[in-house]
């Protein structure tokens with residue numbers, strides 16, 4: 001008997017080990033490297049000038065300084081005259097829509113989009129910037145300032161790339177549209193939605209669109225020495241709920257255990273302890289599986305034997321913010337309010353909780369799940385207006401995905417291509433209505449040091465990166481519009 005158990009145990013361990021050893025990276029698809037000559041210093045100079053326009057989208061759109069946006073548009077027209085000789089439409093006066101007609105009108109067009117509005121600098125953080133946020137300083141090989149990554153660099157490298165090709169006399173086979181949007185940071189209601197409406201009116205359906213959402217990632221994943229092109233094929237939705245606890249009020253000298261703040265605190269504790277249902281499947285599984293093949297032996301062992309370790313993998317991934325967000329709809333308490341005086345128990349207490357909806361979830365489903373987790377009738381759950389469903393999931397086998405993957409390899413060398421989900425909202429949520437597929441990636445490199453710059457302090461991008469990005473978009477237009 002003992003011998004049988006020992007044999008079985010050895011066989012069991014053997015299976016796990018063999019599967020782990022076989023769980024290795026696939027042979028990397030490579031492409032012949034393409035070199036396109038770009039003067040990165042000129043691109044950097046142009047980005048520096050662009051950063052100096054304070055094209056800030058404030059939380060209240062009506063307070064937006066339209067004049068600054070007009071000044072930016074005038075600058076762009078003067079700086080990129082060839083580009084502006086294309087068929088141009090201003091949407092709501094401030095989003096530039098350009099059409100570069102293709103030779104074959106039977107082919108569906110493509111759209112390259114980026115936004116030139118930026119988020120404000122958080123008051124009180126100005127001092128923490130190495131260089132002034134709107135100074136556009138070029139120093140130590142970087143262009144510094146708000147928008148350097150999100151997303152004026154996207155605008156500039158696209159404008160540079162198109163100019164480069166126009167000067168060379170390139171004529172696309174497939175029509176190429178560019179949209180340079182002015183209000184992405186506040187939902188794209190005028191710009192991207194306006195472009196989408198216009199396309200619908202004209203009966204234009206795009207083969208694919210590309211906009212921000214990810215990057216060519218370097219040193220972001222532990223153990224991964226190759227760059228990763230995360231071509232995001234979906235984005236999460238947005239839902240905000242108010243949890244309103246009604247409890248015993250009265251004097252604080254004789255507090256009840258059912259005071260509203262106690263009830264609310266318990267509800268929040270439960271939401272923290274019980275994440276919404278989720279799991280490693282679909283796009284997230286495909287991405288994590290590809291990355292895990294390059295990681296440590298232990299991690300490879302887990303992923304190679306998901307039949308045994310799936311729940312352990314999921315609980316491990318759930319511990320970190322970024323990977324947890326890949327698995328499920330996330331739960332984030334963001335606002336609290338209750339009480340008027342330090343010696344009075346308030347009758348009600350409110351917590352506002354923001355959820356980022358995974359494509360598998362609906363708002364109604366989340367509300368139902370939250371009610372169950374909270375499990376207390378004294379807490380009313382009220383949905384805030386607005387929000388959005390998760391996007392549709394674009395194809396990882398579509399022509400656009402293939403073009404972006406191919407160009408990434410041609411321009412950035414050997415790399416791993418994975419699909420991904422963008423956590424925040426982007427203009428692709430509008431463009432997907434008029435595109436067979438919508439992809440979310442900037443063909444610019446991003447490393448761990450850059451991440452804090454998004455909507456944060458010391459946003460910057462390297463001059464070298466801008467040169468490589470311009471070349472990448474030129475190649476993307478060539479290949480994407482080539483046939």
Ligand SMILES: [Zn+2]
Nearest residue numbers: 150151184212
């Ligand atoms: Zn952005």
